[in-house]
Amino acid sequence: MQIDIQLLPVSPVPSLVSTKAIVVIDVLRATSVIVHAISQGALEIIPVATVEEAFQKAKNFPQSTTLLGGERGSKKIKGFDLGNSPREYIAEKVKGKRVILTTTNGTKAFHSVSSGREVMAGSFFNIGAIGGRRLDLGQDLLIFPSGDEGRFSLEDMVCGGMLIDRILNKGNGPITLTDASQSALILYQRFKENLVEAFRLSTHGRDLIERGFEEDLAYCAQIDITDIVPTFRDGVIRSSFAPSLSPRGEGKGEGNDR
Amino acid sequence: MQIDIQLLPVSPVPSLVSTKAIVVIDVLRATSVIVHAISQGALEIIPVATVEEAFQKAKNFPQSTTLLGGERGSKKIKGFDLGNSPREYIAEKVKGKRVILTTTNGTKAFHSVSSGREVMAGSFFNIGAIGGRRLDLGQDLLIFPSGDEGRFSLEDMVCGGMLIDRILNKGNGPITLTDASQSALILYQRFKENLVEAFRLSTHGRDLIERGFEEDLAYCAQIDITDIVPTFRDGVIRSSFAPSLSPRGEGKGEGNDR
Numbered sequence: 001m002q003i004d005i006q007l008l009p010v011s012p013v014p015s016l017v018s019t020k021a022i023v024v025i026d027v028l029r030a031t032s033v034i035v036h037a038i039s040q041g042a043l044e045i046i047p048v049a050t051v052e053e054a055f056q057k058a059k060n061f062p063q064s065t066t067l068l069g070g071e072r073g074s075k076k077i078k079g080f081d082l083g084n085s086p087r088e089y090i091a092e093k094v095k096g097k098r099v100i101l102t103t104t105n106g107t108k109a110f111h112s113v114s115s116g117r118e119v120m121a122g123s124f125f126n127i128g129a130i131g132g133r134r135l136d137l138g139q140d141l142l143i144f145p146s147g148d149e150g151r152f153s154l155e156d157m158v159c160g161g162m163l164i165d166r167i168l169n170k171g172n173g174p175i176t177l178t179d180a181s182q183s184a185l186i187l188y189q190r191f192k193e194n195l196v197e198a199f200r201l202s203t204h205g206r207d208l209i210e211r212g213f214e215e216d217l218a219y220c221a222q223i224d225i226t227d228i229v230p231t232f233r234d235g236v237i238r239s240s241f242a243p244s245l246s247p248r249g250e251g252k253g254e255g256n257d258r
Numbered sequence: 259m260q261i262d263i264q265l266l267p268v269s270p271v272p273s274l275v276s277t278k279a280i281v282v283i284d285v286l287r288a289t290s291v292i293v294h295a296i297s298q299g300a301l302e303i304i305p306v307a308t309v310e311e312a313f314q315k316a317k318n319f320p321q322s323t324t325l326l327g328g329e330r331g332s333k334k335i336k337g338f339d340l341g342n343s344p345r346e347y348i349a350e351k352v353k354g355k356r357v358i359l360t361t362t363n364g365t366k367a368f369h370s371v372s373s374g375r376e377v378m379a380g381s382f383f384n385i386g387a388i389g390g391r392r393l394d395l396g397q398d399l400l401i402f403p404s405g406d407e408g409r410f411s412l413e414d415m416v417c418g419g420m421l422i423d424r425i426l427n428k429g430n431g432p433i434t435l436t437d438a439s440q441s442a443l444i445l446y447q448r449f450k451e452n453l454v455e456a457f458r459l460s461t462h463g464r465d466l467i468e469r470g471f472e473e474d475l476a477y478c479a480q481i482d483i484t485d486i487v488p489t490f491r492d493g494v495i496r497s498s499f500a501p502s503l504s505p506r507g508e509g510k511g512e513g514n515d516r
Contacts (some may be wrong), residue, residue, distance in 0.1 A: 012270065151436070178409070201440055
């Protein structure tokens, strides 16, 4: 089994993506939001690329069960219900709801790797659950940090490195690391005693502090607070074990458990 | 002053490259060869992309002063004078000679960034000289690892990180690091007591050992063995202080010192 990490969110993504399990990581903050929301009872997240697409998509669903969430310039979008802080995505707001989410980097990343054999959302919140799930699957893994507007982001590498560390520590079978995943592991080892230090060093972490979201840094650095593994399939992110909520009039009725 | 490092040899290179000083790094082994050859008295290196181009280019120059060097699959190319081991590029072979060089990654990298304000060749051999030169120039720096067939290479990141460390330690003025250059610095710090360990962990280092070039690893890990700063300009790499050798019939007569 090989573990690789995609250092830059290049498009098109490298070949053979369809043979691999993919973990999309945008710790600050899209995948932290996604994991948090689903762990708090959100039934599904629909990641979309643009604000316009979010408003358009919302028309397909009952207003009572649908929320608009996301950010531009780190801030809540006008007319949206929620911003991009995981602290907002609590049970009393999201339980039983569908969230249509658009963020600068993270939500696009899911669509970039939609051809992956399985596409999961990872963050520090569910790092142990993702690590465990990977071993069940046994196929090659590509960690896909969403980056910071096309640039490499330190915090996502550190999270990817922690995932690699968890998988290696379980000691199941031979695992090959690429130079990139080896480097992610080293970066994680540098910050493992203090993940927030990595956030504070990172460009995006510093931006968030400047824009008033400093509390999100410590919040997003919480490790293993849920066992949820959100999985992206057919344009929708759901927990493998959550019940489906069908779009209005489509009555799909399919379960989410693969 | 900002220091950035290009993690993947993407094409086209990012915008604004023309405002920056560039250091191309291919420690294993193209830029080690280039720095070594010039430090041993080679008058110029002409990096070309293909074997055919190398043979073609050689026709423009007197045979007595022209050598063909490089590799494919790490091995010397049929009909060439020299391979891609810096140990071959010693004074008794290269002094007073022009080397037309083609390698899998490094020689292409120079052409990718030819629009840079200044394009230098860096390796562990001349890391101090490059670091000092950078401070003289004062403009933003982009470190450009040539990668391993489009993939990220650990050993070049470690070398880039050492260059950053040297520049920071001189303490001249405020220096901004990107997430990528911050990561390179951390990777260097991990291996600074044992650079060969980084080579042995890297994919390309392991390939070289397998192909019989293990001795090149320790050789390429030598630090500050020369003060030469080879600079790429108009398709040719020369030391800033070396005399020019004009192509046959062109009689350019221009000096190399900018």
